[in-house]
Amino acid sequence: MKKLIFYSLFLIISLFFLKADAQNVALGIRGGLSIPNLTAGGGNENPLNTGYSSREGVDAGIFAEFKFSDLFSIQPMIEYSSQGGKKDGLQAFPTPAELSAMYPPGQAPTYLYAKYNSTAKLNYLMLPILAKFGWNFKSSPFRFYVDAGPFLGYLVYAHQITSGTSDFYTDPAGTQALPVGPQSFNSNDDIKDQLHKVNVGFEGNVGFAYKFKKSYIFIEGGGNYGFLNIQKGTANGKNNAGAGTVAVGYSFWL
Template sequence: MKKIMFTVTAVMAFAFSNAQEVKFGVKAGVNLTTLTGDIEEASSKVGFHVGGFAEIKLSDKFSIQPEVLYSTQGAKEKGEFEFNGDVYDVEMNYKLAYINVPVLAKYYVAEKFSLEAGPQIGFLVSAKGKATVLGNSEEDDIKDGFESIDFGVDFGAGYDFTENLSVGLRYNLGLANLAKDAEDYKINNSVFSLSVGYKF
């Protein structure tokens, strides 16, 4: 992880020192998230993200875009448990919140249309699990069961309506195992996001 942080810092330092133009902005949007891996019968849930970014233009076609985003993620999982010989349906709602820091290489394939890809580091802010059985719900803090740092890769595309207003579609492929102290159990983040950005 230290090597990743050092690499990201080095890339950003190089980008700023060679920038032709730097624009700052804010963005917000919706997430469609789930958890993949050994989790059974997981389904997607809707969340949101909000934060800021800097677009560091190195040329007319190429730029580096670091971001800092607050992002709500997670998934829903259906299962069963047995009690006194009876089997009950249970739904688990995983509510995760991260501070995500993607650093994207952005290439303009046309004047207003760009493709982007790059690494993302996520810092877990909170993790709650809400279990619902027979219409009754109980929510617990489950942060101790999740790793505090996530790592993944982002792929996406963007379109600039004007010099200031843009829209973006992105997929985050989680690579780090989120399950803490679990050797044989793996879960990963999977997030589609649609956002609107405004550059100043």
């Protein structure tokens, strides 16, 4: 799949080079902060897939820009995007089989609760194709722009990292402890096989650029959102991945 994304971008760039004057083609890099979160899919909420807050990660990319007029250009990009979310404190987890045996048949709770930290680190290689509109500030070197478009994403890393020590509780308020004593939650598990490898979604940005003779620097803010549920099964509910981003970058015209 990573080869497919690479070859797709290479084909897009090659086609545009055949159509566009070299003076209207720019290459660039960008990097910055990704602030992702996981949102529960409609109708699929349960204690496992709700309650996430944002984590911080890296967002970086290389791109080409094909200018068709002073107003409009197309910008394909290869982007490394940090996704996921985190939970800190009292939260649910599936009742372990060894504790289910403490209950009469069929009466074990589906979830237990404990106070620990949990982070879902999901990293994607994405291929957005963005339509970009920009406006100059009269004779000033400053330029304002917006861009938006679809993306294809491929999951390259997925780990569930937990830490802390806690009693087990049978209620979400944490008042009814099981008589098993504190348990360790220190773990780093690869969960890639539990998730779909491919995602599709939408990305958009708003930014300001400062133009030099043959190049420009820019700062932009925006975000992305995946339309597909990331889990393969339904036991842990369904979530959509997305992130807010802030990035700076540099681009030069060929």
